[in-house]
Amino acid sequence: MDLLNTLVEKGLRRELPSREEALAVLATSDDELLDVVAAAGKVRRQWFGRRVKLNYLVNLKSGLCPEDCSYCSQRLGSKAEILKYTWLKPDEASKAAAAGVAGGAKRVCLVASGRGPTDRDVERVSQTIGAIKEENADVEVCACLGLLSEGQAERLKAAGADAYNHNLNTSEATYGDITTTHTYADRVETVRHAQGAGLSACSGLIAGMGESDADLVDVVFGLRELDPDSVPVNFLIPFEGTPLADEWNLTPQRALRILAMVRFVCPDVEVRLAGGREVHLRTMQPLALHLVNSIFLGDYLTSEGQEGKADLDMIADAGFEVEGTDTTTLPGHRGGGCDSPCGSAPADGAEPAESAEPAVSDNASARTDLVTVRRRGAGTDLAPNA
Numbered sequence: 221m222d223l224l225n226t227l228v229e230k231g232l233r234r235e236l237p238s239r240e241e242a243l244a245v246l247a248t249s250d251d252e253l254l255d256v257v258a259a260a261g262k263v264r265r266q267w268f269g270r271r272v273k274l275n276y277l278v279n280l281k282s283g284l285c286p287e288d289c290s291y292c293s294q295r296l297g298s299k300a301e302i303l304k305y306t307w308l309k310p311d312e313a314s315k316a317a318a319a320g321v322a323g324g325a326k327r328v329c330l331v332a333s334g335r336g337p338t339d340r341d342v343e344r345v346s347q348t349i350g351a352i353k354e355e356n357a358d359v360e361v362c363a364c365l366g367l368l369s370e371g372q373a374e375r376l377k378a379a380g381a382d383a384y385n386h387n388l389n390t391s392e393a394t395y396g397d398i399t400t401t402h403t404y405a406d407r408v409e410t411v412r413h414a415q416g417a418g419l420s421a422c423s424g425l426i427a428g429m430g431e432s433d434a435d436l437v438d439v440v441f442g443l444r445e446l447d448p449d450s451v452p453v454n455f456l457i458p459f460e461g462t463p464l465a466d467e468w469n470l471t472p473q474r475a476l477r478i479l480a481m482v483r484f485v486c487p488d489v490e491v492r493l494a495g496g497r498e499v500h501l502r503t504m505q506p507l508a509l510h511l512v513n514s515i516f517l518g519d520y521l522t523s524e525g526q527e528g529k530a531d532l533d534m535i536a537d538a539g540f541e542v543e544g545t546d547t548t549t550l551p552g553h554r555g556g557g558c559d560s561p562c563g564s565a566p567a568d569g570a571e572p573a574e575s576a577e578p579a580v581s582d583n584a585s586a587r588t589d590l591v592t593v594r595r596r597g598a599g600t601d602l603a604p605n606a
């Protein structure tokens with residue numbers, strides 16, 4: 221297939237595909253799916269070999285958010301019966317983080333609900349970063365605290381944060397349909413603040429919110445322009461009690477095409493398979509490892525993930541290996557430790573938006589009977605991330 225050969229060549233050269241080529245990946249048929257995965261897999265192996273980086277989420281503060289992001293169970297007015305609590309203490313967060321590190325996580329992501337941190341919150345998180353680094357000096361710490369004000373990124377960096385996450389989530393054109401309390405431009409500005417402070421930027425998207433193919437390509441091209449080091453790809457978890465509770469728009473095949481498109485557009489970036497992989501990819505998750513080089517281990521912010529052991533088994537069974545702390549994730553030209561490509565590939569080798577393009581055609585076959593969304597800690601006194 222000429223399209224795939226072209227995309228592989230561009231990916232190996234880190235060259236941006238055209239919008240038409242990215243759209244064509246999303247339009248491929250199920251008959252072509254394994255060819256698409258194989259092609260994007262060549263690009264993945266060129267830059268990341270068969271390594272899979274594990275990341276672990278610690279929800280520092282859950283629920284009670286004043287923002288209205290439609291996809292989020294922690295939003296203003298959410299009726300979702302999630303765990304709600306205010307800031308974990310540094311030692312509690314450090315204990316939770318240690319569980320993830322023990323499972324093989326190389327990065328801990330400290331997340332707090334809310335529009336953005338106060339200076340006191342930044343101080344609190346700084347202490348938490350210190351507590352985590354004291355226990356596990358090698359672990360990467362990424363903060364995800366919302367919109368940053370002047371100077372806050374610098375303070376997080378000084379406290380030892382390695383990275384900052386703030387997702388663009390969806391295209392600029394549809395952003396206002398998903399959230400009204402802040403803008404796409406606000407999000408871009410925060411990612412730039414983080415980069416300006418020397419933090420490794422992490423910014424990604426949510427697919428499955430009723431967006432068109434063009435919206436998906438727009439947000440991924442927007443990410444490429446912003447040039448984060450890591451791009452988490454979330455698939456909407458339609459939470460009861462949120463406006464997007466009925467948006468079951470994805471099939472495993474569609475999810476794989478989206479991941480392949482992201483890999484072709486962001487070839488040498490840490491592409492992370494994030495929330496929703498279990499409910500949307502289901503038994504096809506191992507195929508996604510050929511496209512992404514990073515996943516979350518364990519639970520998400522307010523919902524349960526697959527058991528960590530099942531993830532580790534899946535990685536081993538699929539012929540991949542967990543990336544250790546002795547390896548730098550990113551290739552040398554992106555500031556990572558490895559100056560040459562990984563070499564195993566030969567040189568050839570998330571309220572639905574209205575849009576000019578129809579929503580995806582394979583929505584009709586989404587199998588909602590196969591899955592349920594499991595709330596983290598539902599009906600129990602389990603500690604966060606237990």
Ligand code: SF4
Binds near residue numbers: 288
């Ligand atoms: S995504 Fe973040 S800012 Fe938006 S409602 Fe959820 S916790 Fe609040």
